[in-house]
Amino acid sequence: MLYSNLNSQDICDSLELFENMDLFLGSNELTVLTGPNGAGKSTLLRLLNVRALEAGYSVIYAPQSPPGSALSEGQKQMLRWLEWMELGFHSESILLLDEPFRHLDTDFRRKALSFLRSVPGYRLIVSHDMDLLQGANRIYHLQNGFLESYGGNLDFYRMERQRQRQARRRQSEALRNRLHENRKKSKEINQRQSHRTKKAVADNETQNIPRSFINKQKNRAEKTAARLNGATERKSRILERQQKEAYEKLKTLESEPGGIVRIPCGPGKKHALVVENLGLDFGATRARENQEEASSFSTVAIPDLNLQVERGEVVWLQGKNGAGKSTFLESVLGLRRYKGKVRLGTVPFYLPQNLEHFGTERSVEEMLMDFWTICCPGSGFPGPQAQKDWRNLLGYAGIPADTIKRSASTLSGGERMKVMLTMAAILEPGILVLDEPEQNLDLVATEELLETLRQYAGAVLFVSHDAVFARELNPHRAWTFPS
Template sequence: MLSFSNLHVTHGSRNLFRNLNLGLQIGELTCLTGPNGSGKTALLSCLVAACERRGLDYYLVRQHETDELLSGSPGQERADRIFRAIRELPHRSLLLLDEPSNHLDRRAFDRMCSLVLAQNQYLLIVTHDRRLLRLADRILHLEAGRLDEYGGNLHVYLEQRQREGEARNREWKGMQRQVRATERQLQIGRERQKKRRQKAEAGNRTQKNPAALVNFQRNRADRTDARLENAYNRQIAGLQRDRAVLQNRRIANGVKFRLPSIVSSRLPAQILSLASVNVHYAGVPLWPKAISVGVYSHQRWALMGANGSGKTTLLQLMAGLREPDCGTTWSALRKPVLVSQTRLNDLDDLSIRDYILNRAGHLDHRALGKIMHDAGLIAVSAQTGLNKCSGGERIRLDLMLAMQTSADMLLLDEPTNDM
């Protein structure tokens, strides 16, 4: 068994996790899942650092590594990298794969699974892909700094998560009731003390008691009020601490992601036309036969094909980001927006705030906060660097910004990767 202990990662003032312990069995397929931004990729980096300190053999296929291949296909790049890693890794080494099924077509995915399942290595895969989770021997769930273990595949994982969620929700509701009951008792105590004080003051006025006695009664009432207030406040504070701990242990249902509705502009019936287009790589045409296609307003298209078949290139032609080497294009679009499957770019050194302003123009503080909230970046500071965001957080932000524009057409290249 390969064991790692006391793993911790901090981003600024935010603790992603601390004092995590992890053990891996050789030949066992362990999958790591959890919400976007919970620290799964950071945990892999922690394991890499631990392996280097201990002199262990390992190989990490990162989430967004790319090579400069002539094909320009992220799917082909990723498949080649994974297959090379699996073939060349020494015996009893640690293989770490971060979202390996991203970009892969069905054929490459099936081949990857066959190779992975045949390995006698320590294996940890970060994934949201249910196809991989169904093959897992063990599933680890990382969320809110906790690493929960579920022995079994996707069915066992979902069943246990549901049971835990129901139990913790019942416990949460019971804690909420205790807090409300204690707050009611505090309010009742305040009202009772107020009535006693009023009755005593009325009696003093009627009986014309001396000032010394009146002051003594008033001071005693003040001390009683303070003692009751402090007792109830301590009780409420304790319950709130327990509630905060329980809130951290509750089973989450994921981050809510709110896309705004788009107001369509007035467009002609046909908005885009490609006539006998083709693109050449090293003098060789990408498609054996030139492509002709017409796109009409209010249509929804799904573009499918094998890795390297030219799907991304076709989207670039439609967006006007690339000219065909032969054929003609015609477009009535004023502002098409392409959300690329390549997340990394020259803007990664910017903060989230500066990235949003760079994409959306001038925004006040409230509008900026709404974009981050709707993108599900609730617990993330606007000053956080874009390169500190997870792949899922990044694509949610890119989708939100694309929907904020007055786009005539949205072109989404593998939008569900990393989510």
């Protein structure tokens, strides 16, 4: 099935994300659409839905899961999947899903991927999920208005983009050299013309050559120079245009991590975190300093909820959706009430699953206090010098200086992550506590996050359902949260 002349302005006149783009969907192929945040993937999916309905196809279209409800994010996604699995599909059905793998636990991911592979018809999934990309038959990459097709899974996609990147760098370098030679040639023509003019004047003075003859020779030389200069200028314009096009295409392939945030590791004890016989409270959150007696709480004691994380150790926390992993992380950091013993041997930094504050219209700078209270529990608010250092770190990480003045809701997933990681760099924690940190990140931002965590010398306790992401982080051990 071929979609032709796809234009983002067909969805909204103000959207200038892509135009005259073609996309092919193979029957019974699992096709995944990826690319940077803000490239227009969701817009493209909406446009394909409209086109398919107009053509009379049977379409199942699902935008991203809306926030809200008392269920966990993973539980909401599971309910959506169960609804899709009950629907009838045939060879002409079209399934268009936007980020459907977010927050799904490992077991349900296997079921969802098996369903996508077996269901008949045409399937296009928007996702940055490494597990899903590894199981794809075809991957499309959308960036800067260009749509690139890769006929394979994540490994093939990475290998092919690396090959294309190297080839286009060579092409860009060759065009730059040709442009330099062309400009050099133009300069030599002008120098020769200037030399001939000076020589003609000198000959007239010494040899008494008629002025009419000198002027005739001069005019002929100027015409020749103008013709040659015109040719070289036209060639230069062509080369400049080709070089610009090559550079624009190269930008869509530049996916190596850049602007990596380096987080210093602060001092601490041998055991960064010790948890013994923890009982969780699944009610409202409350800071520990405002707690009542723990005996008055309605807590849930989970057997064998004991954990030790040593300094420098990376621990992968696994578990089913709704089991209480996020509640556990908030409890050990003192953001929820609990029973049992928790000992932190160092300063923690917490990255929550849902960064709700980013959905407001307040500026990033204005919200620093809110971020700090959540992510740096027990740490005093940074002073003026620390805030200045934070702004400088954002610059080193590739975030423009005016970003902190922008509305927080305008930040991309990668920019949001860098804002949080630079806060961690100011705090210099001894342990990072991360709740599904790869969610909402495109592949480039995910690579940058992985590189930051690999370079960090402290302890890391992270929740993730993406097995590919977790394996690339190379944890020392995995700890399964009891259901």
